[in-house]
Amino acid sequence: MAVRAQFENSNEVGVFATLTNSYAVVAIGGSENFYSVFEAELQDVIPICHASIGGTRIIGRLTAGNRKGLLVPTSTTDQELQHLRNSIPDSVKIQRVEERLSALGNVICCNDHVALIHPDLERETEEIIADVLGVEVFRQTVADNVLTGSYMALSNQGGIVHPKTSIRDQDELSSLLQVPLVAGSVNRGSPVVGAGMVVNDWLAVTGLDTTATELSVMESVFRLGETGPKGLGAVVRDITGTHMTPPAVSPAPSSTVSSAAPSIASTDRNDGDNQVTRALDDMRLSAPSSGEAFPTPQQTKTARPSMAHRITRMFSERKTVNPRSETEAHKDAGSDSSSDSAKPSTNGNMRSVPQAQPTQQTSQSEKPADGSVKTKNSKEKDLPVHKRFEILPEGTHLHHLKGTKRQEKLTGLLRDMLGGGKKKEDHADDQQQLSLVSSWIDQLKNERDKLAQDKKGGPNATATLVDKYGKCQEIVGRGAFGIVRISHKVDPKDSKMEQLYAVKEFRRRPQETSKKYQKRLTSEFCISSSLRHPNVIHTLDLLQDAKGDYCEVMEYCAGGDLYTLVLAAGKLEVTEADCFFKQLMRGVEYMHEMGVAHRDLKPENLLLTTHGALKITDFGNGECFRMAWETQAHMTAGLCGSAPYIAPEEYTDKEFDPRAVDLWATGVIYMAMRTGRHLWRVARKDEDEFYERYLEGRRDEDGYAPIETLHRARCRNVIYSILDPNPGRRITASQVLKSEWVREIKLCKAGEEGY
Structure with missing residues (x-):
């Protein structure tokens, strides 16, 4: 049968209780009416344990179990664990689970045969679930929600899933579980069915707000009217291996709630209406998110500001100068509602990287084929805002990277930073804005003169290099002991066409012998030239120029490097x-x-x-x-x-x-x-x-x-x-x-x- 109950002022029965075919665990300190419902229906069949987990009463969200086992988080104290073992049949395995997603009831939904779990649970946790609960384990979502334990209620007879679960997904899950499923709700339309009720093969307990229609659906899909507790008594005795006599309801030890250093804050049992809200707020996964934390009807909790504020101050003290909001940016990129833009700032969301004005304009003008330059206004009419990135209707995407233009802008920006016309007081702002280059500013200053000298000196390639790969021209990269130029190989059949190559010119390190120099270069070439993969650069040749310096020839990537892209984009x-x-x-x-x-x-x-x-x-x-x-x-x-x-x-x-x-x-x-x-x-x-x-x-x-x-x-x-x-x-x-x-x-x- 399906019955209604309320834990103090909360209808979220699944938050404060766990129910299986061999035991029930209910939170301590609740109203007598809440306990009387369980005792009236279960006392003659299975034991009822009054307990806390980690010093809290939200045991339904912190534990997961079936007739064979019970999983509890590492926050469970030794005293609480011993109390559970004393109250639950010996045949039931009880085990602590060291898992970062410690709200196990949120991330595991199971019956006696199958468990559906959060897709990102650790592999070791998956093995523990299979071993302790004796089930097949599948990584699944329910209506695109990863919290399977929150959005699904399951028994050996049937199941209820999130009301927005598609027919196709219902059929797939039903086939996987081998039980009938329906999309439904509890507590007058709440989609959080797993936290709003508990169920086994003959009893469902839900909140007082649950409508008659919702109760009827429960009794139908879980087939609660077909088998009563008396008929299941013999089955339960066979399962537990124990002759079940009416047990006395075991009280929790008096010191359970006050156990030292719980990982989830304990709640005040005498605080009336606010107690339930605080208990639900305390029931956080180790890695919370606004879209996946336990959904409550009223979330008025303000996150602890200390960590978020410290991190925000740590990484940025300036306001962003990006005129477009982060939400708009994600909409343009086709990101879903769970993207970063939906995150509250109190959760430690960092500000966007402030952009220096030249970098802001990098993608705002581009030279078309006719040689004209479109202005920002004309571009906005014809092109998407994110010119470098485009989401296609079928869900795929395209990148449009113009490395040469971006690098010219960046070069101008760095030239200003290194003394090319900006006021002295402006340098500090740029260094603060360009956080990714802050650690290399000094190095760039030291290499400024070297860069100018290299440009004056021009290419130094040998005739062999020129014959094979064309003339080396502009410098596109610089390292500690070498530079990279672009070589232009003109197509002999069409003088207007040319093939571009990247030529890395190595230089000998200080105090490096000729033998070590050759060994270093040939070693790098042997490694890089032996690799053939779409995401590894293709190395073509290793040549020596007239001065004795080695030149490594590679395919040319005209989109620049990732460092420059991130720097330009923020x-x-x-x-x-x-x-x-x-x-x-x-x-x-x-x-x-x-x-x-x-x-x-x-x-x-x-x-x-x-x-x-x-x-x-x-x-x-x-x-x-x-x-x-x-x-x-x-x-x-x-x-x-x-x-x-x-x-x-x-x-x-x-x-x-x-x-x-x-x-x-x-x-x-x-x-x-x-x-x-x-x-x-x-x-x-x-x-x-x-x-x-x-x-x-x-x-x-x-x-x-x-x-x-x-x-x-x-x-x-x-x-x-x-x-x-x-x-x-x-x-x-x-x-x-x-x-x-x-x-x-x-x-x-x-x-x-x-x-």
């Missing part, structure tokens, strides 16, 4: 950044499968074609960690790379896995694309307060604010896993590509094929 759109990230992971996975680690991944070393294909370049620090005939990877040692992207183990461990180092860098790169800035300068907590706060955020139930601003929980979980300070726990490139989030990312055609 930050990238969600779909745009996701596309580049998936391409990067494809390239990294391929390198690692080939036994090669890059050791210096950063936006400057990620080149782009005008169509948006991303290609990994510069294998100067690359190394082979596994030869073709070997099966085991070799550890590596030594510090290399750029400080913001260096993994923490490089500072602390004598030896480490170079693959994990590459993965760490990809996580920092993704955050740079999404936020337009570095999260820290160096991943050492004793040297960088920003990194130390990241470590604190990982331990905090609210998470780390900059990562919490990401648009979807499954995205945040992958980034947390990539940026795990413990390299042994850090996920691999293959695991990233197999994650639910990355699998759903749609690559542009250019990214797939590398053109």
